[in-house]
Amino acid sequence: MIYTEKVMEIFKNPKHVGELKGANAIGQVGNVVCGDIMKIYLKINDDGIIEDAKFQTFGCTAAIASSSIAIDMIIGKPVTEALKLDNKAIIKELGDLPAQKIHCSMLAKEAIEAAVEDYKKRKARATKRKFKNISDKLSDKKTVKKLEKSEERASKSAAKPDIMAKTARLASKLGAKSKDAEKSTVKDDSKKKASKA
Numbered sequence: 420m421i422y423t424e425k426v427m428e429i430f431k432n433p434k435h436v437g438e439l440k441g442a443n444a445i446g447q448v449g450n451v452v453c454g455d456i457m458k459i460y461l462k463i464n465d466d467g468i469i470e471d472a473k474f475q476t477f478g479c480t481a482a483i484a485s486s487s488i489a490i491d492m493i494i495g496k497p498v499t500e501a502l503k504l505d506n507k508a509i510i511k512e513l514g515d516l517p518a519q520k521i522h523c524s525m526l527a528k529e530a531i532e533a534a535v536e537d538y539k540k541r542k543a544r545a546t547k548r549k550f551k552n553i554s555d556k557l558s559d560k561k562t563v564k565k566l567e568k569s570e571e572r573a574s575k576s577a578a579k580p581d582i583m584a585k586t587a588r589l590a591s592k593l594g595a596k597s598k599d600a601e602k603s604t605v606k607d608d609s610k611k612k613a614s615k616a
């Protein structure tokens with residue numbers, strides 16, 4: 420099997436190999452026919468640009484060369500553009516690949532797609548968490564308001580017995596006064612009767 424010089428050169432000195440710390444997108448794919456595996460790590464910034472990328476490939480010469488060159492081709496590119504990368508472009512960049520090795524270049528393309536899919540899922544989860552936190556805070560505010568209202572109601576109803584007690588005290592005082600007035604009227608009447616007699 421004849422590989423181009425470029426394929427051999429990259430295979431001997433592949434770039435971007437290993438695990439990428441701080442990666443926020445990871446995709447792993449395998450070739451069911453040969454059992455080769457490729458794992459790709461992407462670090463995508465908030466603008467959707469691939470700032471950095473690395474790969475780990477357990478595979479043949481063509482798979483390793485394809486992975487390395489594919490990573491080279493997507494670093495600094497927007498995710499949307501990285502998704503457009505097809506194996507034809509990879510093969511072109513490698514100079515060529517033997518016909519029976521063309522499927523190996525598919526691994527890189529599929530791994531990028533899997534990583535972007537992972538990125539989308541992570542982003543969706545992060546957005547969900549963010550909304551949950553906001554709604555938790557909002558419901559907390561609602562709870563606080565409810566508590567404040569119920570406390571206000573409780574203090575109002577607690578004030579009522581005071582008013583009632585005051586009213587009762589006032590009423591009993593008034594009652595006492597009218598009884599005293601009655602008594603003094605009775606006393607005056609009896610005094611009048613005694614003086615007449």
Ligand code: FES
Nearest residue numbers: 453455479482523
């Ligand atoms: S033979 Fe498996 S990827 Fe090349």
